[in-house]
Amino acid sequence: MKDGLIASPLEGKKMKLIILSEGDSAGSGSRISAAINKYSNNIQSICIVNRSKRKIGHFNPDYIISEMEDDMSFLQEMINQADVIHFKDDEPLSRDWNGLKIPHDKPIVHTAGGSSFRGHEFTLDQSECIGTKKITFNKSWKTQKRINGRFIHINDKQIQIDGINFKSKNHNNIWSKRIVIPAKTNSLVIKGKHRLIERKEKKNYDIRAIIIRYFDNEGRIIETKKKNVGSLKSLWTNFESIFPVPKGALSMRFSFFNHRIYQINYLIRECSIDFYKLNDNKLVSLNSQTNVANSTWDLEAYSIANSKTVLTPDLLFREKDRKITPHVQPDIRIRKKRKKKKEEIIITHAPSNTGKKGTNEFIIPAINELSKKYNIKFNLIQNLSHKECLHEISKSDIFIDQMVAGYYGNAGLEAMTMGIPVLAYVNDKTIRLAGSEWSDIPLLRVNELSKESIKKTLEPFLKDNKKLIPLSNLSKKWVKKIHSPKKVAGMWEKIYDELINNNKKLKIHKKNNFIELQNDYSESLFRGGGSWRETKNNELGIHKLLVNVDNLIKGEEKINIYIDRKLSLNKEIKLSFFRIGWYDGKGARLIHSEKVIMRNLIPENNNLLKYVIYPDIRWPSGCYRIIIEDDNMCRDRTHFFFDNYERDVNTNLLVYPHIGSSIWSKKNNQFLDSFYSKRIENTKIESIDISEDNKDEDKIIEW
Incomplete structure (x- = not known):
């Protein structure tokens, strides 16, 4: 602070x-x-x-x-x-x-x-794809190390990796079987859909990784690659990770990986691998930018x-x-150090991450070759404080910034502020995207990802270092023009x-959506595991609790809760929202809970008080139970349907509030479809007593 x-x-x-x-x-x-x-x-x-x-x-x-x-x-x-x-x-x-x-x-x-x-x-061209492998989540996935609090659920097209209680010295890593790589493949894409169910840190997103191991003809590991992916809570989103394939790789395995410190529960479905043969330029870009283009x-x-x-x-x-x-x-008080006499040309490079700067791949090989021909002092700055780093940069004649990320970064901007010419990779397509204002950028601009391109760009200034003087002045002017x-x-x-x-x-258009009828069950759902508990009966009688959902615009829904005034105005009440049947294998999840002072609520009429909450866009559509409590006693509960503009709400197992502790199996999909189509067409869902209307025991699995 x-x-x-x-x-x-x-x-x-x-x-x-x-x-x-x-x-x-x-x-x-x-x-x-x-x-x-x-x-x-x-x-x-x-x-x-x-x-x-x-x-x-x-x-x-x-x-x-x-x-x-x-x-x-x-x-x-x-x-x-x-x-x-x-x-x-x-x-x-x-x-x-x-x-x-x-x-x-x-x-x-x-x-x-x-x-x-x-x-x-670059973009992938479908004509470059030479094969596709659809991933089936069979028992070989499910039986992997169901230990340390981790559970795996599969149904061929979908896998749920529940690591919310995972505790281990090792990371949470689930591997595929060995997959044959088609001939001529030089890159591949692993893609699909995923959804975060829960993260123990209470964030609405996660970050994981896909790891690939490549094997030669004798089954030896020849290379391992890793790429980060992230999913969003309660939303199905796409992931698509592209990897280069090393020469000599005949087969591969991949894993869904998350670090042991992150306890998460997530779903993956519709997973497949596309195998590509990219042209040389795309392949160079892919190999170089794997760490900077996630x-x-x-x-x-x-x-x-x-x-x-x-x-x-x-x-x-x-x-x-x-x-x-x-x-x-940046506010930098250090200025470029002036030389007293003609000396060697000092070229400086300060990578925070050598893999993200092209240090070992392009920069050092180019400098090593140029050093045989010109009087160069190459200063590789690492493990220094920021102040020390700036002091070393100030001695430079040329500063080499990023060679793979596609533009100059903070370090390059600091050097230009000091009047030091900067070399960085910026291709012509980037300049065209940026617009005409960016066309006269005073960089030692490398247009291709290669050692030769660096040499070609540097050589005129190494032959005649006086050419650096006007570039130094232009660099300072550019900073004032663009970055002041x-x-x-x-x-x-x-x-x-x-x-x-x-x-x-x-303009916000209000649309009254769904109001569900009250339910007189006395159970309330606890978080996780489909576990239930009996709440104390309300000796004062049931108070009316109504829920109304207004759809405004996408992601801007609000839930209106109407509470009977008979609850004392001085009381603090607790409202808890449970999503029923959030995902396969568990009965409910606590989505939201908060305490409210009754006297702060909005009077709606003589009988009711109104309280409004705005659910996050990642609240999934479906059935919810809301419970109102005071003094740890349940005063009322009811159910409502929340539609967050999501039509993909059919899961294989779904708990309905009116079934109690039963859940529906795959055999009941036809009924689910009619139920959902009915609720979409109507503005009100009547109470359906499924346990009475459908006594086919095959349709109900007792929890």
């Missing part, structure tokens, strides 16, 4: 902006916030970071949640006051962010900036954003409709103003 900040610093008539970031590891969010506060007279910005990943000098948020010991209610109050919420990171967006609730009337901006968002620069989460992860931007033009390959909002120029704090702050002010104006014009 910055010194001098009071508990709730948002005040006055200025636009109130909150910037949220999971880690802000390069400090880009902090710099945006600082630039706005310095150069915009109309906006007050606060930057909140969940955790400090690494402090590299520009990392300077107002608040770091992981380091706070005090009550965070003042942060929630600032969010409630804000006019705009700005997410700056690649992680999925949610209106429930690390314990802070984002109100549904707040417009949202999302800015992507890293390898978890970045996609490949596309970890489906674009659905950012769907609640009203405005979307990227920090660098190369990220437009993933989503072309986004706007480029460049990094803010004043210009970037002005750019953001226009974006926020436009967003607020559009938000005011947004």
Whole structure:
């Protein structure tokens, strides 16, 4: 937390902006916030970071949640006051962010900036596909190490890996059988659909990995590759991970992997492998960019954003409709060191991750060959503090930044700020995507991913180092033109103003959706395992509890709860929402729970009080049970159907509230289909006593 900040610093008539970031590891969010506060007279910005990943000098948020010991209610109050919420990171967006609730009337901006968002620069052509293998989840998957609290459920087309209680020194890793690789294959794509059921950290997304092992003709492992993937809570989204295939690989196995510290429960279905023979240019790009182009989460992860931007033009390959909002120029007081006499040319490279910078693949081989011909001193900077790193860069004649990511990053921007010419990989397609303003970028621009391209770009300046002088001046001018704090702050002010104006014009169409009838069962569902318990009977009699769901626009539904005034106004009540039959094998999950003071509720009429909640977009469609309690006693319970614009709600096993503790088997799919079609067509679902109407014991499995 910055010194001098009071508990709730948002005040006055200025636009109130909150910037949220999971880690802000390069400090880009902090710099945006600082630039706005310095150069915009109309906006007050606060930057909140969940955790400090690494402090590299520009990392300077107002608040770091992981380091706070005090009550965070003042942060929630600032969010409630804000006019705009700005997410700056690649992680999925949610209106429930690390314990802070984002109100549904707040417009949202999302800015992507890293390898978890970045996609490949090429597209796959179906004519390059030479075969497809559909994955069947048979018993060979189910019988793997059902230990350490892990359970696996399969039904040929789908696998559920339940590691919510997984505890082990080893990682949670589920392997396929050996798969033959077709001849001439040089790349493959593992794809399918997945859905997060639950994560113990209470986040609405996860991050896992797919691991591939390649084998030669004698069954020996010749290479292992890994690619991150992530799923979203309660939503089916696509995943598609592309891997290069090494020469000599005749077969492979792949696994669904998650680290032992992450306890998650997830589903995968419709999984297959496409085998490709890519052309040479695509194959070089794939091999080089595997670590920097992950596309970890489906674009659905950012769907609640009203405005979307990227920090660098190369990220437009993933989503072309986004706007480029460049990094803010870092505040660097160090300047390039002047040489007293003619010496060797100093070339510096400072990789935070050599695999993401092309260090060993392209840069070092090119420098080694050039050093035989020219007087070069190559300075590879590693394991130094940020301040020490800047001091070493300041001695450079040339700074080599990223050779695979597709644009210059923070280190390159720091060097250009000091007037040091920067070499980086930026191809012509990136420049065309960025637009004409970016065409005169003063880089030592490498247009191809190769050692030879680096040599060809550097050689004219090594032959005559005086050519570096005008490039040095142009670099500083470019930083002022594109990255100056004043210009970037002005750019953001226009974006926020436009967003607020559009938000005011947004017309919300209300549609009364589903109201379910009251149910007089006295059981309430506990979280997990399909377990039930008896609640104490309400000696005062049943109070009326009604639920009404309004669909506004996609992802903006609200649930109206009407509570009888006969419950004392001074009481604190607890509302708990359970999703019935959330997934195969378990009866219910607690989706949401909160405590409410009765006197704070909205009077609806003489008999009822109204309370409104806004469910997250990731609430799955289906049957819900809501329970109202006070003094640990159940006062009432009822069921309602929530339709979150999701039509794919038929699962193999589904618990209905009116069956009690029974669940339906696959044999009952025909009835399920008619039930769902009936509820879609009508605005009201009548109570159906399935246990009386359908006594076929084959259709019911006792839990």
